[in-house]
Amino acid sequence: xxxxxxxxxxxxxxxxxxxxxxxxxxxxxxxxxxxxxxxxxxxxxxxxxxxxxxxxxxxxxxxx
Amino acid sequence: xxxxxxxxxxxxxxxxxxxxxxxxxxxxxxxxxxxxxxxxxxxxxxxxxxxxxxxxxxxxxxxxxxxxxxxxxxxxxxxxxxxxxxxxxxxxxxxxxxxxxxxxxxxxxxxxxxxxxxxxxxxxxxxxxxxxxxxxxxxxxxxxxxxxxxxxxxxxxxxxxxxxxxxxxxxxxxxxxxxxxxxxxxxxx
Numbered sequence: 001x002x003x004x005x006x007x008x009x010x011x012x013x014x015x016x017x018x019x020x021x022x023x024x025x026x027x028x029x030x031x032x033x034x035x036x037x038x039x040x041x042x043x044x045x046x047x048x049x050x051x052x053x054x055x056x057x058x059x060x061x062x063x064x
Numbered sequence: 065x066x067x068x069x070x071x072x073x074x075x076x077x078x079x080x081x082x083x084x085x086x087x088x089x090x091x092x093x094x095x096x097x098x099x100x101x102x103x104x105x106x107x108x109x110x111x112x113x114x115x116x117x118x119x120x121x122x123x124x125x126x127x128x129x130x131x132x133x134x135x136x137x138x139x140x141x142x143x144x145x146x147x148x149x150x151x152x153x154x155x156x157x158x159x160x161x162x163x164x165x166x167x168x169x170x171x172x173x174x175x176x177x178x179x180x181x182x183x184x185x186x187x188x189x190x191x192x193x194x195x196x197x198x199x200x201x202x203x204x205x206x207x208x209x210x211x212x213x214x215x216x217x218x219x220x221x222x223x224x225x226x227x228x229x230x231x232x233x234x235x236x237x238x239x240x241x242x243x244x245x246x247x248x249x250x251x252x253x
């Protein structure tokens with residue numbers, strides 16, 4: 001991938017709660033670093049270790 | 065190296081696809097070939113995801129040690145899927161030239177939907193979540209010039225961008241942003 005200029009975080013980024021989650025975890029004291037992957041781990045874990053499938057019919061149609 | 069998505073959680077995404085393949089109407093040989101290809105691809109997919117998401121964090125985010133927003137994260141899943149899938153055995157049997165792209169779209173939308181479910185503090189996504197539950201995923205706008213589904217156009221874009229080595233996490237994340245925005249708008253009507 002070509003290098004591109006660094007951009008500011010988009011509006012969609014600031015809208016979402018990922019950053020809030022980071023702040024909360026950081027303020028807990030026992031967590032010193034977090035990122036979206038760690039946050040996603042938690043979501044998946046809370047959903048029984050699975051992602052929430054989206055549009056499986058699109059894929060099933062492709063598998064016909 | 066920053067902490068990354070747990071490998072078990074990551075693999076569960078592709079295990080679900082293998083389950084879908086298992087329940088599909090594909091003929092036995094193709095079903096087995098595709099399941100095998102997906103299973104063998106997992107290490108490449110994980111490695112690719114780690115590299116691409118770290119690249120995105122380092123280059124596209126103002127706070128480099130912070131969180132990658134859900135659209136870029138989902139786009140990183142898509143790019144790693146497009147680049148990392150090894151469909152060697154399946155390619156000899158399938159007639160679907162865009163299978164890789166169809167799988168990448170499923171992966172990106174699934175990651176995005178999972179984020180939206182998890183990011184529901186004060187029920188701010190409740191309307192959108194209910195809408196996605198009702199439709200079993202995201203709706204796409206209708207096309208204008210013909211009756212081809214929008215998802216086909218998206219698959220075509222991914223197909224040529226990969227072929228021409230032009231896949232971009234930023235471009236895909238913007239498309240995912242608009243898909244979410246479109247569905248959020250529909251859910252509020």
